[in-house]
Amino acid sequence: MSNRVSDSKFHRRQSKLVRGGMERSHFDEMSESMFLTSSYAYGSAEQAARAFKGKEDHYLYSRYGNPTVSVFEDRMKLMEDAAVCQSTASGMGAVFASLACLLKAGDRLVASKALFGSCDYVCSVLMPRYGVDVVTISSSDLNAWGEALSEPTAAVFLESPSNPMMQMFDISAIAELAHQAGGRLIVDNVFATPVFQRPLELGADIVVYSTTKHIDGQGRTVGGAILTNDETYYQDYLRMFVRHTGPTLSPFNAWILTKALETLDLRVHQQATNAADVAEFLLKQPCVTKVIFPSLSDHPQFELGQKQMRGPGTIVAIELEGNQARAFRFLNSLQMIDISNNLGDAKSMVTHPASTTHQRLDNQERSLLGIKDSLVRFSIGLEDVEDIKADISQALRA
Ligand SMILES: Cc1ncc(COP(=O)(O)O)c(C=O)c1O
Structure with a gap:
């Protein structure tokens, strides 16, 4: 017999992150229990029949649901103030399921071009292959979005801030335009994190996460989540799509992610404080020609970031003097930063987007997005910020 610990006894976000969704077994354990089971036994054939008809609450099969996965989904739901959370085996599983459950041949998808490489592949390559008419937009200008959304559109997909240039998009205004076009707005909130941006509050219909990033935050699992208040979207599209195509999160990974949520706010706030310190430091380095960080006043969407985000995030990008060889020399000279x-990890990391996450784009597409060969992206972690700056400093000198 499991004993649901009442969520109604606490109301504030941090308490929800620590205790939300918890169920205790008859052992009264303090830490959430783990059910590594693929399937469930029924007391009788009649009970199995009632459970399959939905007339009795009983887990059927872990592709459909699992108690450990449910605790994670309930905690995510409480954190995001969403009616529904559907976890997935990866962030890309969440992105693909959020779109594929909804779209059919002949539908229209309006997508930002400033996306993580795999998200762009889903929108720009895969969806057209399934007969979806796709329009991509590389600008943050609302006129461009208004024009694209002047025709009936089933779905709009964007990421804000974007990977890796941290381009921001007006979520409230684009949600309104999407609704006028008869569509739903899906926001990939990975870079902003659930700590600093709440797309559902801003008017988006669906929010997706790679939980691999800040939500795990310690490099252990790959996972994803889709959250929404749109019951029709969940009941008529998403629920059945996930049940029958199987991008299911494993209970073991769900357990790790549940425990990780307990420290999410603390970690992300400290990482963002470190990131702001590193951004200020980078501004003073002679061979750094540009620093890109949402809270720097020269960011092209600085005002928008101040309006729709509660904090700047944990990612800092820079342009270095010189070419790719110079950028590679810098990366190879770092001694602590991996x-x-x-991204989003407790350990600081560095990436060269043009040759890795965005290598699939051709030169023209990369230059449209501003991703130069000299661009370097940092994910700032939880080490002592003085050590992070010292490592960057010695690598810049090298
Ligand atoms: C913005 C963004 N969306 C989605 C993903 C995909 O997540 P995952 O690697 O968990 O599939 C990533 C990173 O990989 C990402 O950076």
């Missing part, structure tokens, strides 16, 4: 394409 070269890795992940």
Whole structure:
């Protein structure tokens, strides 16, 4: 017999992150229990029949649902103030499912061009292959979005701030335009993090996460989540799509992610404080020609960031003097910061987007997005910020 710990006993966000969705077994354990089971036994054939008809609450099969995965989804739901959370096996599983469950041949998708490489592949390559009419927009200018959304459109997909240039988009205004066109707005909120931006509050219909990033934050799992208040979207599209195509999160990974949520706010606030310190430091370095960080006043969407985000995030990008060889020399000279394409981790990381996450784009597409060969992206972690700056400083000198 499991014992649901009442979520109604606490109301504030941090308490929800620590305790939300918890169910205790008859052992009264303090830490959330883990159910590594693919399937469930029924007391009788009649009970199985009632469960399959939805007349009795009973887990059926872990592709459909699992108690450990449910605790994670409930905690995510409480954090985001969403009616529904559907977890997935990866962030890309969340992105693909959020779109594929909804779109059919002949529908129209309006997508930002400033997306993480795999998200752009789904929107620009895969969806047209399925007969979806796709329009991509590289500008933050609302006139461009208004023009694209002057025709009936089923879905709008964007990421704000974007990977890696941190281009921001007006979520409230684009949600309104999407609704006028009869569509739903899906926001990839990975860079902003759930700590600093709440797309559902801003008017978006669906928010997607790669939980691999800040939500895990310690480099252990790959996972994803889709959150919404749109019951029709969930019941008529998403629920059945996930059940029958199977991009399911494993209970073990769900357990790790549940525990990680307990420290999410603390970690992300400290990482953002470190990132702001590193951004200020980079501004003073002679061979750094540009620093890109949402809270710097020269960011092209600085005002928008101040309006729709509660904090700047944990990612800083720079342009270095010189070419790719110079950027590679800088990366190879770092002694503590790891070269890795992940982000949001407690360990600081550095990436060269043009040759890794965005290598699939051709030169013209990369230059449209401003991704130069000299661009370097940092994900700032939880080390002592003086050590982070010292490592960058010695690598710049090298
Ligand atoms: C913005 C963004 N969206 C989606 C993804 C995909 O997530 P995952 O690697 O968990 O599939 C990533 C990173 O990989 C990302 O940076």
